[in-house]
Amino acid sequence: MTAPVVFTDxxxxxxxxxxxxxxxxAxxxxxxxxxxxxxxxGYATKRQENLLGxxxxxxxIPVTARSTEVMARVDIEQAPAICSNGGCITLEGGSVDEEWHSHLIASAAKEPSIHEIYGEMTRPLEAEQFRHWVVSEHGLPLYIVIKSNIDDGEVLDELTEVHAEITPFGWRRHKNGNNLAYMPSWLNKRHAxxxxxxxxRSIAPDAPIIGVGDSTSDVGFxxxxxxxxxxxxxxxxxxVRSGNDWTR
Incomplete structure (x- = not known):
């Protein structure tokens, strides 16, 4: 029997x-x-621990928005692991998949500068209200993160309208709680x-592959x-449950 491969957030x-x-x-x-x-x-409940077992x-194979630096502080398998929303794939010993990294560099060169878009989006923001940064891996800027300092992310909803006109075509916006991210079209968990x-599939064509995630952005992979x-x-x-008559 061929064991399953689990891609999990x-x-x-x-x-x-x-x-x-x-x-x-705790x-x-x-x-x-x-x-x-x-x-x-971060903590796992007994049920989550048993699920991982x-x-x-x-x-x-983890699939996460965490950078490789932050991922290194997680007690889970990391070879391979997909980090930074697909912006880096780590291999045995923490080395980087250079083939994937080169592919991303070539893709990024065809699109608007992330740092320029970041400057436009964040220049008007008050430091007391927001914190923000560009996530990068091995010198390659990947995506923009904005978080609220004053609430649990409700104020971020207002930014999505403000940023609509300056968000490049094809970029994805994802908000989950107090986390607002803007990602270029070439960056996607799905691609990685x-x-x-x-x-x-080249090694185990009949292995069942399972995808596990909690966010609507995880649907892609x-x-x-x-x-x-x-x-x-x-x-x-x-x-999934919203508006579903079968849950009543």
Whole structure:
């Protein structure tokens, strides 16, 4: 029997902050990630821990918005791993998939400068209200992140209208909680998963491939897999459930 290959999102799928855990505490939870100063940041419930154990009967490949630097502080398989929304693929020993990196460099050269768009979007923003940055990997700017300092992300909804006119054609906007991201057309979890699925199929053509995620943005790569899974308390599942008569 051929073991499955699992492409899985991390945050709010396999673990979350203690505040988001069912009992709101870290008691009885497994520490999964830490901040740069070593303090705890993400925990898995027993059910999530058991789910990950089940996945490990096959091969686990993380697919995350976390950068390689932040990903290194997660207690999970990382060879290969898709980081920064598809902006970097790590291999054994933490090395970078140079073929994929070269592909992204060539793609980025055909589109508007991310730093220029970043300047236009953030120049009017008050530092007291917002924090923001450009995510980069190995010298390549990838996408823009904006977060609110004054609420849980409600104020970000207003920015999407303001930015509509200066967002380049083909770019994707994704908001989930207090996180607003603008990504160029060449950056996509789907593209990176497509690249790795081709490698998996060349070695194990009959391996069942499972996609797991919590966000509507994860649909792009889950759609490529043979089977898809999502937490039932997630943004993704709320979108599926909304207006569905069969849940009544």
């Amino acid at each position: 991390l945050d709010d799928t396999l673990f979350q902050t203690a505040r988001k855990c069912p009992d709101k505490t 008691d009885g939870l497994r520490l999964m990630s830490t901040l740069v100063d070593g303090s705890p940041s 089940w996945f490990r009967a096959g091969k686990v 998963v497509t690249y790795l699925i081709e490698k998996v 889950m759609d490529l897999c043979d089977f898809a899974m999502a937490p039932t308390n997630s943004q993704f599942w709320n979108a």
